[in-house]
Amino acid sequence: MLKTLGVLVGGIFVGALGAEIFRRQYPERMDKFYEKVHRVALVAKGAFQKGYRSITEPWEAVREGT
Numbered sequence: 001m002l003k004t005l006g007v008l009v010g011g012i013f014v015g016a017l018g019a020e021i022f023r024r025q026y027p028e029r030m031d032k033f034y035e036k037v038h039r040v041a042l043v044a045k046g047a048f049q050k051g052y053r054s055i056t057e058p059w060e061a062v063r064e065g066t
Helices: 004-024 029-065
Strands: none
Touching: 004 029
16 A cells, blocks of 8 residues: 555656656647646536536425425
8 A cells, every 4th residue: 555655656746747847848838738728627617517507406496496
């Protein structure tokens, strides 16, 4: 268990180091990537909220009627 945790933390460190090196080499590519990730996150958040409202609103209407 401890060995697995060490490998996980080491992998996160190596990944973060690689991302930082890539960001310094290609800053405009990373900016475009961050922008795309931000857009995807906004769309996912909106879809989640729309789905959540579609499920909870009918239940609230039924509860208010009682």
